[in-house]
Amino acid sequence: MKSYGQYCPVARASEILSQRWTLLLLRDLLGGIRRFNDLRRGVPLMSPSLLSRRLKELEKWGMVVRVRDPRSGAVEYHATPMALELRPVIDLLGAWGQRWVRNRLIDDELDVNLLMWDVSLRVDPNRFGPGQTVIGFEYTDRPRLKKDDWWVDKWWLVMADGESDLCLRDPGFEVDLHILTDLRTMTKVWMGDIPVRAALRSGGIELLGARALADSFEDWLPLSSHALHERPPDSLNLERILAAAQAGAAG
Amino acid sequence: MKSYGQYCPVARASEILSQRWTLLLLRDLLGGIRRFNDLRRGVPLMSPSLLSRRLKELEKWGMVVRVRDPRSGAVEYHATPMALELRPVIDLLGAWGQRWVRNRLIDDELDVNLLMWDVSLRVDPNRFGPGQTVIGFEYTDRPRLKKDDWWVDKWWLVMADGESDLCLRDPGFEVDLHILTDLRTMTKVWMGDIPVRAALRSGGIELLGARALADSFEDWLPLSSHALHERPPDSLNLERILAAAQAGAAG
DNA sequence: CAGTATCCGATGCGATACTG
C-alpha cells in the first residue's frame, strides 16, 4: 500500500489502521484475545494467511508482541502500549458506528458463530454461584441437522470455576436452562435493538428450565458493549434536514 | 470492497472509513474545506477521479451533502451531522499518530505545497491589525527557479479584511516580513518537533523585515493542531520493555 | 472551475491445500 505522502499524523495513523481487517484485529486484541485461532474466530471471513501477515505487520509497527507462554509453550500475541492507547479510538468508532450505521441489520451480517463467541466472551461466569452451570442455546430458525459431528442449531455454554466454555457439541452435562430463539432476534437483543423483556414477552426468546436462572435472565445475559449507545435524535435525521431546508427555500 | 460480514459496529464503521483517502477527506471536510479543488490541495496524491468517487460515496452514506452556493453558483460539499460526529475520532486518531508514529520525518512526506496550504488555513488574519500584511516565505533548500510561471521556492501570504490568501506568484505588494527557512526545519517546527525559538536561534528560520512582526513571530505563527501532543513516556518504549523483561528473565 | 471517461497495471486479497 502506497504512502499518502503527508506528514499529517492522521494520514500516518490511517496508513497503518486503514488496512483491511486491521481495526477488527485490534478490537479483538484489546479485548484480550491472544491466540491465533481465537483471533480467527473473531474474523471468520479472513483467511489464515492474511491474518498471519497482518499480525506480522502489527508486530513490525510495535503494536503487538509475539510471545511464547512459558508454561504451555503456546504462542500468544499481546497488545503493546501503542495498541492499548487505541482503545478510546476504537470505542468511539464503535459508538459512532452503532449510532449512525445501525439502521439496518443485514442478513449477511448475521452470524451465529460470531454471536455465540461474543456471548461466551462477555458472559460473567461468576454470576452463577458455585458448581457448574450449563446454558443450552437452540436456534429454532436453523435446521435441526448434524453437520460433521455437531448440531448446526445448538450451542452449549458451560460455566464453572470462573471460566466459561462454548461448546459446539453436546458436552453431556445436564442443561440447567434452555434458550430457544432465532438468530435475528437474538442478534437484535445483543445489539440493544430489542429490550430483553420485549423479546421474552413476544416469544422471540423462550426460556425453559431452572426457574431461578430464567427469572434472572435479564440480569446475567450480557449484551454487546455497544448495546447502550443511543441513536441520533430525529432532529439530526438527514432527510428531515433536507426536507426542512427545501420547505424553507420554497416558502 | 467486500463486507466484513459482521454486525459489530466497529466493523461497520471500518467498512466506510477504512477506504483509502476517506479519513483524510473527512479531516479536511471537518476542517471546513468545501470546494472540490480545495479538497484536492489537501490530498495532492489523490487523482481527481478518485476524489470524485469518494465524495459520491460519502454522499451516499449521508456524510456529505453536495450543495450549490446560491450566490456564486459554485458547488460545495458540506459535512453532515453524521460526519461532524467523527471529529473526536479523527482528533484522537491524530493524537495517537502524533504520539506513536512521529519518530521519523520521512523525506517523502515533506511537501511544501501541503505545508504552506496548512499554514494559510490556520493563520489568523485578524492578528495583524487593519490594512494589509504580506508575509513572504522563501525556502532556501529549493532551487531559485521559475517553473511555468512561478518560483518554486517562494510563497506569499497576503492577509487583509480578515482573510488570508496564499499566492504562488508574486502578488506585487510590498512584503512586510521575509521568512527564510528550509522545508525540513519548517515542517518540524510546524509539527511541534522543534520549538520556534530554537529554530530562530539556530538560524533554521531567519526573519527579515518589519521589527514588530519579527518580534511577535512566535505569537502569530500558527502550528499544526497536533503540535502540542506529547510523545509517549520513555517507560512505554517497547525496546526498553522488552530489554527489561529479558534482563528480568535472565536474572 | 469542477469534474468525467477511459485505460491499464499493480497487488491486495481470497481460496485452497499443505506442514511441523
Place this chain on the structure above:
DNA sequence: CAGTATCGCATCGGATACTG
C-alpha cells in the same frame, strides 16, 4: 494448534486526457 505456500483473479486506484 499455529501457521505457510502457492495461485490467480478481481478490483482498486493511478495516470492521462478530455469536457461543459
